[in-house]
Amino acid sequence: MSALPRAALPGRLQRAPEGFLQPAQIREVAAGRRGFLRSAFAAAAGLRLAGAARAQPPGEEVILRPQPWATSLGQPVAAFPYGQPSKYEKNLMRRESPGLTRVSAASVAFSPLQGMFGIITASGLHFERHHQGWEDIDPSKHRLMVNGLVKQETVFTMDELMRLPSVSRIHFIECGANTGMEWGNVAVPTVQYTHGMLSCSEFTGVRLIDVLDHLGYDRKKGRYVLAEGGDGSGMTRTIPMELVESGEVLLAYGMNGEMLRPENGYPLRLVVPGVQGVSWVKWLRRIEVGDMPYATKDETVHYVDLMPNGQLRQYTSIQEAKSVITTPSGGQMLLDKGFYNVSGIAWSGRGKIKRVDVSSDGGRNWRSARLETPVLSKALTRFNIGWVWDGAPAILQSRAMDETGYVQPKINQLRAVRGTRSIYHNNAIQSWQVAQSGEVSNVQAY
Amino acid sequence: MSRLTEFLHGGLRVCASGCTALLFSVAPPAHAASENVAQVGDWKGIGRAATPAEVRAWDIDVRPDFKGLPKGAGTVARGQEIWESKCATCHGVFGEATHVFTPIAGGVHSEDLKAGHTASLLKPTEARTTVMKLSHVSTLWDYINRAMPWNAPRSLSIDEVYAVTAYVLNLGSVLPDDFTLSNENVAEVQARLPNRDGMTMDHGMWSVKGKPDVRNVACMKGCAVDVKVASVLPEAARPAHGNLADQNRTIGPVRGVVTAAQVAGTAPAVPSQGVAMLQLANKGACLSCHQIETKVVGPAFREVAAKYKGDPKAFATLIAKVKNGGQGIWGAIPMPPAQSLSDEEIGKLVRWVLDGTPQ
Numbered sequence: 001m002s003a004l005p006r007a008a009l010p011g012r013l014q015r016a017p018e019g020f021l022q023p024a025q026i027r028e029v030a031a032g033r034r035g036f037l038r039s040a041f042a043a044a045a046g047l048r049l050a051g052a053a054r055a056q057p058p059g060e061e062v063i064l065r066p067q068p069w070a071t072s073l074g075q076p077v078a079a080f081p082y083g084q085p086s087k088y089e090k091n092l093m094r095r096e097s098p099g100l101t102r103v104s105a106a107s108v109a110f111s112p113l114q115g116m117f118g119i120i121t122a123s124g125l126h127f128e129r130h131h132q133g134w135e136d137i138d139p140s141k142h143r144l145m146v147n148g149l150v151k152q153e154t155v156f157t158m159d160e161l162m163r164l165p166s167v168s169r170i171h172f173i174e175c176g177a178n179t180g181m182e183w184g185n186v187a188v189p190t191v192q193y194t195h196g197m198l199s200c201s202e203f204t205g206v207r208l209i210d211v212l213d214h215l216g217y218d219r220k221k222g223r224y225v226l227a228e229g230g231d232g233s234g235m236t237r238t239i240p241m242e243l244v245e246s247g248e249v250l251l252a253y254g255m256n257g258e259m260l261r262p263e264n265g266y267p268l269r270l271v272v273p274g275v276q277g278v279s280w281v282k283w284l285r286r287i288e289v290g291d292m293p294y295a296t297k298d299e300t301v302h303y304v305d306l307m308p309n310g311q312l313r314q315y316t317s318i319q320e321a322k323s324v325i326t327t328p329s330g331g332q333m334l335l336d337k338g339f340y341n342v343s344g345i346a347w348s349g350r351g352k353i354k355r356v357d358v359s360s361d362g363g364r365n366w367r368s369a370r371l372e373t374p375v376l377s378k379a380l381t382r383f384n385i386g387w388v389w390d391g392a393p394a395i396l397q398s399r400a401m402d403e404t405g406y407v408q409p410k411i412n413q414l415r416a417v418r419g420t421r422s423i424y425h426n427n428a429i430q431s432w433q434v435a436q437s438g439e440v441s442n443v444q445a446y
Numbered sequence: 447m448s449r450l451t452e453f454l455h456g457g458l459r460v461c462a463s464g465c466t467a468l469l470f471s472v473a474p475p476a477h478a479a480s481e482n483v484a485q486v487g488d489w490k491g492i493g494r495a496a497t498p499a500e501v502r503a504w505d506i507d508v509r510p511d512f513k514g515l516p517k518g519a520g521t522v523a524r525g526q527e528i529w530e531s532k533c534a535t536c537h538g539v540f541g542e543a544t545h546v547f548t549p550i551a552g553g554v555h556s557e558d559l560k561a562g563h564t565a566s567l568l569k570p571t572e573a574r575t576t577v578m579k580l581s582h583v584s585t586l587w588d589y590i591n592r593a594m595p596w597n598a599p600r601s602l603s604i605d606e607v608y609a610v611t612a613y614v615l616n617l618g619s620v621l622p623d624d625f626t627l628s629n630e631n632v633a634e635v636q637a638r639l640p641n642r643d644g645m646t647m648d649h650g651m652w653s654v655k656g657k658p659d660v661r662n663v664a665c666m667k668g669c670a671v672d673v674k675v676a677s678v679l680p681e682a683a684r685p686a687h688g689n690l691a692d693q694n695r696t697i698g699p700v701r702g703v704v705t706a707a708q709v710a711g712t713a714p715a716v717p718s719q720g721v722a723m724l725q726l727a728n729k730g731a732c733l734s735c736h737q738i739e740t741k742v743v744g745p746a747f748r749e750v751a752a753k754y755k756g757d758p759k760a761f762a763t764l765i766a767k768v769k770n771g772g773q774g775i776w777g778a779i780p781m782p783p784a785q786s787l788s789d790e791e792i793g794k795l796v797r798w799v800l801d802g803t804p805q
Contacts, residue, residue, distance in 0.1 A: 091692055091702070098686060103547075104728060114702075115695045132593060145496055145504050153496040160492045185677040189687055189705070214489050226507060232599040234592035236507060242653065274654060286504050295510045295582045297589035304579065304645070310568040312579060312644055316651040320658055330679070331690035332700040340699055350654055357664060362673035366666045395673070399664065407662040412676075417659040421570060425651065433675065439703055444677040446670065 085122075091115070094125060097193045100181070105133035108175070110196030113326045118372070119170070119345065119380040121199035123256050128263045129175055129197065129277060131298070132233035137283055139259075139267040142230065144251065148288035151216030158267050161251060164206045169250065169273070170379045172200040172347045174319050176276030176303055179426040182411075186442050190331035194430065194442060195324045200347075200380035203271045204254025208244050211251065212289065222289040226296075227270045230285035236296040237279040238315065239272055241289075248273045248378075251284065273378040274349030275317045276424070278303055308419035319349035321408050322427035323356055323383070323400035334438035337391040342369075345380045348402035353381040355401040360387055362395035362431065362445045363410075369398070377403075394434040395445050410446045508588040512632060515587065518604040519628035522621060525613025528606055532595045535735065535743060535779050541575075541617040550576040551617035558640035559620065567644065577618030581645045583636045587611045597731075597782050720805035723798040726791055730768075730784040738803050745776045747799045754800060764796045765789075 058064060085092075094109035101107035109128040111121060121127075128134070139158045147153040175197035181187040188194055208225070225244055229235035243249055250271040253259060260266045265282025272279045278298055293299070293315060304312040323346035328334055342360075346353045352375055357366035369385035383398070400408045411428035431445040508514040530539065537543065541551035552575045553566040564579070566572045580586060591607045593599045602610065612627035620638055621627070627635060636642065650656025685705040687693075694702030727733050735743035745753075754760035769792055773780035784792060798804070 088696065091694055091696065095687075095693065098688075103731065105731060112693065114693070132596065132599070145500065147496060147501050147505055153501055154493040155496045155500065156493045163492060164489065186679045187683060189679055189684060190690060190693065192693065193687060215493075228504075228507065232593060232596075234506075234599065236588075236592070240652065246654075288505065288507065290509070292509060292511065294507060295585050296507070297585055297593075300581055300585040300645070301576050301579050301589075305649075306567060306574070307646070310563060310565070310644070311646045312567070312581075312641075313649045313651075314581075314645040314647060316649055318651045318654060318656060320651070327698075328700050331703050331705070332694060333703050334700055355664070357666065362675075363670045364668060364673060366664075366669070395675075399662075401664055406658055407664045409660040409662040413660045413662055431675075433678070440700075442679045443675045445673055445675045 085124075089115075092125065094128060095192060097181070097188060106131055108177075108197060110192045111199055113191045113196050113198065113324070113345070114329050114332065116326065117382075119200050119374075119382050120256060121201055123201070123258065123261050123264075126199040126201065126255075126261065126264055127175070127197050130231075130233075130263070131235055132231055134263045135231055135283065136262040137230065137267060142267050142283075142285070144268060144284060145286045146211065146215055146289075147286065148226070148290050149218035149222035150212065150289055154215055156211075158253065161206055161268065162253060165210065166204055166206060166254075167250065168202055168204040168254070169248075169271075170200065170202045170374075170376050171271060171273040172198065172319075172378065172380045173271075173277045173280055174198045174322075174347070176278060176316070176319070176424040179322075179428070179430075180423040182428075182444070183415075183422050183426055184420045186444055189442055191324060191326055191329040191430075194330065197277070198345075198347075198380075200345075201255045202257070203250055203252040205250040205252030205268075205271065207247055208249045208251055208270070208287065209247055211287075212244065217289050218291075221291040224290045224293055226286075226288040226290055226294050227279070227281040227284060228286040228288070229265075229281045230283040235278075235281050235298065236294060237281055238293040238296070238299060239270070239275075239279060240317075243272060243275070251287075274319060276303070276319055279317060303424060305418065305422045305424050307422075316425055319347070320425070320427045321348035321350065321353070321400045321402040321406050322346070323353075323398040323408055324430045325358070325396050325398050325432060328396070328434070328440045329432055330440055330442035332440045334389060334434065334440065336438075337389050340387050340389055341384055342387045342396065343382065343384045344369075344398050345382055346371075346398070346400035347378070347380050348400065348404075348406070349378060350406065351403040352377045353400055354403050354405075356381070356383040357399045357401075358383075358385045358387075359397045359399070360394045363397055363429070366399065389434065391436065393436055395443065396432045396434065396440075397429050397445075399429055411444055412446045506588075506592055508584045508591070510582045510584050512584055512629070515584065515629055515632065516604050517629045518608050519626055519630075520605045520607070520609025520612055521626045522609075522612045522616040522623055524606075525609035525611070525616070528602070528610050529613050531780060532598075532602075533610065535782065536596060539779075541614065543573075548575075549573055550614060551619075553578040554619045554640045556619070559638050562639075562641070562643035564641040564644060567641070575618070577614065577620065577640065579641055579644070580618075580639060581641050581643075583611070583615075583632055583639060586614060587632075590614075597785065719798070720803065723795060723803070726787070726795050730787040730791070730795070732768075732784065732795070735781070743779060744781055747803045751800055751802045760800055761796060764800070765792055768792050768796060 092112040092115040094111060096104065096107055096109055111125050111127040142158055144156045144161060178197035179194055182194060223241045225239040225241060227237055227239055239249065251268060252271045253268050255264060260269055268284045269282045270280050270284050299315055304314050305316050306312055323344055325342055325344035327343045328340065342358055346356045353371065356369045356371065358369050359366045367385060369383035372382040372384065375381050408427060408429055414426065414428050431443050432440050433443040434440050536547050537550050541549060543549035553572050554564060554577055558564045567574065567578060587607060590610050608627050612621055612625055615621040616623060616625065620640065650658055689704060689706035691702040691704045736747055738747050740746050741749065768784050771781055771783040
């Protein structure tokens with residue numbers, strides 16, 4: 001797409017054509033007849049001049065003319081007992097990536113990171129990944145069984161779990177395959193599809209270690225925990241006891257102030273901070289303490305990383321430091337030259353984010369961005385930095401550093417070790433190319 | 447199993463069987479539980495003992511050392527019968543994949559059985575099949591038992607799970623046609639698995655303290671002198687995710703790029719009949735096997751409409767088939783019942799198919 005016409009006053013943001021053009025005119029634009037647009041702007045300006053009797057227009061209609069919402073009675077309270085976003089926000093929703101998976105019951109719906117603020121994911125926009133569809137389980141019929149190397153194999157109801165001491169913690173969850181489509185080449189257009197298997201919520205629940213302590217688990221032999229879901233896939237993953245003993249692993253029922261959504265495991269899921277999402281077993285029905293890893297399907301046939309020597313890395317779990325600029329990002333159009341607030345998110349499975357640097361010249365020069373508080377361990381951290389676009393082509397990148405000193409790598413550095421045929425754990429620096437037209441697109445630059 | 451010892455972390459000793467009693471002593475926890483969150487000990491009466499029958503019902507996992515594997519047996523031949531009636535719909539008659547799932551069998555050669563590494567994993571062009579990657583028989587048995595068939599998990603008997611496991615390994619060139627797999631010989635089969643030594647734990651991503659693969663440096667000025675754009679979004683991929691203008695907010699500093707002829711604001715709020723019916727068909731998991739024009743696993747919707755044209759009983763016949771499942775009209779592969787659709791939805795869908803799938 002070529003440049004949109006500039007406003008008469010330099011530096012003023014111009015509305016996008018779809019906001020004020022007639023359908024027939026929009027079809028013209030879509031068909032590439034851009035000369036028409038310029039005349040549309042000229043005509044609009046001309047009309048305004050004519051209407052104001054060849055004088056400066058007295059001001060904007062939306063200010064000068066009383067608007068319906070200011071001159072009528074609004075909706076009553078509880079018109080929607082469970083609130084919904086504005087009807088003007090319907091463009092931001094979870095979406096599948098066409099062709100990525102073959103059946104929608106074993107697929108992914110990506111979060112619309114391109115329009116999100118701060119660090120908390122609205123629960124209705126939390127990404128989805130199911131292996132055998134999702135269920136809405138009757139919580140009165142849900143049980144958690146803890147068995148294996150514990151003194152007393154025990155069954156808990158939700159009533160009982162929710163009586164126990166609870167903690168609330170903010171953590172990111174990222175699918176191990178997030179950005180997996182980009183190991184070889186650029187494949188998808190927007191940050192929703194490159195990075196949208198990522199969400200961050202406040203989770204409330206019971207620390208698994210407290211329950212295992214209560215049941216007298218075998219601290220010497222019981223070095224592994226098997227978590228099992230109550231859905232049709234009976235999802236199973238091995239969790240190292242080392243992580244459980246850190247006190248961070250939760251049996252969570254709460255998410256962002258309400259119960260978990262069914263798509264996210266209602267009424268109970270495991271929260272394993274810093275570790276890929278597949279281990280956060282949803283609809284959690286069983287915890288087994290054992291003395292060896294379980295080599296389940298999703299840690300033997302899937303979620304294994306193919307290395308250049310043909311070996312498969314098994315039990316790769318930690319999500320290493322990563323960041324991405326969400327505004328502006330791929331598939332977006334800058335409306336004019338001038339100031340932009342470049343905004344993005346950073347996270348690390350090994351702790352807190354220490355610093356995020358941003359480059360607008362493809363990585364030659366970098367400036368450190370402002371980190372918004374709170375900066376929490378194994379949670380998304382929002383960063384912002386001002387940037388004045390001069391209208392010339394640019395490449396925007398962000399580079400995260402975590403508290404261990406680890407610096408987010410470039411894709412060629414990762415490929416030098418892991419090759420191009422891996423699927424999982426791509427935490428490379430993302431590049432967004434800004435064309436002279438203002439269109440932002442996904443590229444790999446290094 | 448020597449690989450498994452790698453999992454035992456830093457200085458951890460494997461406790462001999464005699465030390466079990468020690469493990470349940472009431473030593474105070476030496477970990478973060480001492481943060482005083484729990485006040486362990488005050489929880490009397492919360493939770494109850496699991497009964498042996500309950501543990502048997504739920505503790506179904508089978509480990510690499512075959513702990514948890516129940517006694518039983520199944521032949522390759524029996525596995526083939528089950529496969530063709532319950533599995534081939536999604537996985538293909540030879541496990542070669544369909545529109546539903548990725549391939550299960552293929553890519554294994556006889557040398558791999560000796561080597562313990564599947565050589566074709568090194569070939570960039572080779573699709574990675576389940577049997578190529580599989581390092582444990584237990585994984586296959588456990589997963590078939592817990593989650594297959596996809597639309598009716600846990601409906602196979604123990605012996606049927608053995609049979610299907612045997613058949614998958616037969617399709618994957620691991621077991622001969624006349625083989626009977628049982629709990630008695632499963633360890634021998636493990637020793638034949640092509641990729642039994644194909645896994646590694648030699649990485650830093652299991653432990654939070656692990657060593658990363660790559661150490662980038664946080665250079666700030668004049669860093670990469672020769673930046674190249676190595677890959678861009680292919681032009682064909684630009685509109686493949688729909689109109690990006692419809693996927694971005696309509697206020698703020700940016701807009702979504704227009705990547706489709708149909709533009710936001712002009713699209714009808716209500717989807718056309720065709721779109722609504724396709725959404726319904728997707729909800730019913732019909733589109734895994736049926737398309738409008740082309741035969742996939744099952745017949746194309748247009749073929750169905752042609753076959754039943756003028757048949758006054760067609761509407762009732764097809765409703766019954768969609769609701770209860772069917773087999774034999776279009777071939778041997780059965781159609782499972784559409785469990786996720788209501789009667790009303792099935793009626794609408796069948797009417798639409800018989801009407802020739804109008805847009």
